Amino acid sequence: MxxxxxxxxxxxxxxxxxxxxxxxxxxxxxxxxxxxxxxxxxxxxxxxxxxxxxxxxxxxxxxxxxxxxxxxxxxxxxxxxxxxxxxxxxxxxxxxxxxxxxxxxxxxxxxxxxxxxxxxxxxxxxxxxxxxxxxxxxxxxxxxxxxxxxxxxxxxxxxxxxxxxxxxxxxxxxxxxxxxxxxxxxxxxxxxxxxxxxxxxxxxxxxxxxxxxxxxxxxxxxxxxxxxxxxxxxxxxxxxxxxxxxxxxxxxxGGHAPVLVFDDCDLEKTLDLVVTGKFRNAGQVCVSPTRFYVQSGIYDRFEKAFTERAQKVSVGDGFDAVEMGPLANPRRPSAVGAMIEDARTKGADVRLGGERRGDKGFFFDPTVLSHVPLDASIMNEEPFGPVAVMRPFDTLDEAIEQANRLPLGLAAYAFTENLRTANLVGDRIEAGMVAINNLTVSPGDAPFGGVKExxxxxxxxxxxxxxxxxxxxxxxx
Known part of the structure; x- marks a missing residue:
């Protein structure tokens, strides 16, 4: 060949x-x-x-x-x-x-x-x-x-x-x-x-x-x-x-995977995992971690550190030494950009990116949106692009409610060092696959599939x- x-x-x-x-x-x-x-x-x-x-x-x-x-x-x-x-x-x-x-x-x-x-x-x-x-x-x-x-x-x-x-x-x-x-x-x-x-x-x-x-x-x-x-x-x-x-x-x-980040998590390890996972394949992954619900006590630290790491993600032709390539077709940059603009007009803070990159190919900047309102389309529809959306939460019940609020349920993620919290998240989140303190949901010998829509x-x-x-x-x- x-x-x-x-x-x-x-x-x-x-x-x-x-x-x-x-x-x-x-x-x-x-x-x-x-x-x-x-x-x-x-x-x-x-x-x-x-x-x-x-x-x-x-x-x-x-x-x-x-x-x-x-x-x-x-x-x-x-x-x-x-x-x-x-x-x-x-x-x-x-x-x-x-x-x-x-x-x-x-x-x-x-x-x-x-x-x-x-x-x-x-x-x-x-x-x-x-x-x-x-x-x-x-x-x-x-x-x-x-x-x-x-x-x-x-x-x-x-x-x-x-x-x-x-x-x-x-x-x-x-x-x-x-x-x-x-x-x-x-x-x-x-x-x-x-x-x-x-x-x-x-x-x-x-x-x-x-x-x-x-x-x-x-x-x-x-x-x-x-x-x-x-x-x-x-x-x-x-x-x-x-x-x-x-x-x-x-x-x-497909899905719109929630990520529950509790204030007792190993923060550095969590950040290393979720930033890499979010921008893998330019976010064009049906199980991509996307809706980040972060406990209020660590929200500002998490958002700042996530943004700093995302800013370092190298973008370019996949044949070069980069971490993220282009979106896959000409429809995607326009679709992702429209969702970001909708979130911006409804009050979300654009902490990083939000724009198409260059005038050749279908590249898009790694993007971080903070304090995204629930009525923004990107909180309700899968962006299928390099965009992380964030909101704070206070209690476990609130986090579970937010994770389950959509009619989708493919993958979900949680990061906590509390065993009881981990057990409750695994039981109560409505998703076909739940990963706790990791992002592995398709190891090959385990069932892969979703619930609801x-x-x-x-x-x-x-x-x-x-x-x-x-x-x-x-x-x-």
Missing amino acids: SNAYPDKLQLHIDGEWIDGEDRDIHQVVNPATGETISDLPKATTADLDRALDAADRAFPVWRDTPVAERAAILHKAADLMRERAPEIGRLMTYEQGKPLGQAIGEVTASASHFDIMAEEAKRCYGRVLVRPAGQNSFVKYQPVGPVAAFSPWNFPVFTPVRKLAPAIAAGCSIILKPAEETPASPIEMIRCLVDAGLPSGVAQVVFGDPAEVSSHLIASPVIRKISFTGSVPVGKHLMKLAAEGMKRTTMEL SGHGSEDGPDGLKAYMVTKAIHQA
Whole structure:
């Protein structure tokens, strides 16, 4: 694989790599420069029908493939991803903008998901129920069938692997539609699977108009399950489409993560963690720490120290030695800037940043907003950018109420040295994942998913595997 970004990209359907030919084209843009770097073919209706037919044919063959053989292919794909991580990471930095070290790290972390699911598939046990002599009842898990999966641009490899790995491990076939903004790195992940020996039709990758592709795939009787990571409005729309065929869904619809900072925390350690976490991937992370509720006794110290650290975050092209790259597309700087201006007009103090940076690419300054009023849009809608918003609180009950006030509940964080406070926060915060004194919410062997409008279902670990399986009870007499 060349280190340069390819001039033309391909679809992968029914075991064939397909060029643009006479298909419509999406132009891929480098967010650090704003320049077009490649042409991506959009799948035609005939392409989608061919992918559906291939997935339908491949499913019974793959379903009946021994789990040890499935696992061996996944392990081989993981090895290939680790070998190719520097090259795949470079493609990701070109198309998504994140610093090269973070991009390579994403690829190697994604490879481990293939390894984890390869082993989880071997441990997907059923159970035998107690029955009178001469009778048997047992429960088993079987693959749900062909899957349609849709992933966003912020983690071009890590998010798709959370769908590919469990689906393939479970014995399903899968059609993946990654984001058109970031196509090359997930294409190369599919190539690793193909080169590892995955049979034709088991994993395919298509691109195109998101509404057209999703509606066509979901409407097909071939598809038995939909997995989607993205916005709440789009997730709700896809669920309505899935309901027409009573199809299973896993929905990871983002969040607006609260961070509760209590006055008994290890302040220096807390600051080191949350500043790095906030500006990782320019804040374009669905579990990014964003709404900082800081106990009044340390609020001023925390805000000042946070701002000082944020001011030192280096910003630039991901191929340079920087900590933060550009936002991923031209829509993001305008959207983030509008939310900051709304907060400013409603009384928030802009302690740092708040502006687009430079006249080339889609860069935005690391931003800190203090004393942000609750009616500001940025306190109620996920900014998905490098912005930390802060408010003081006095009591634990007040902090919990603020953390739970939104209809979202993906990730939440708390920092305290008090064990009782930690226990209460873990129990009472309405979120699918709570991290206390750390920011780790996606270790690979634990369930990842949200509650309320942040979606339903789990990715990762044994829960993520079973999301691609149906439960069957068999009774014999």
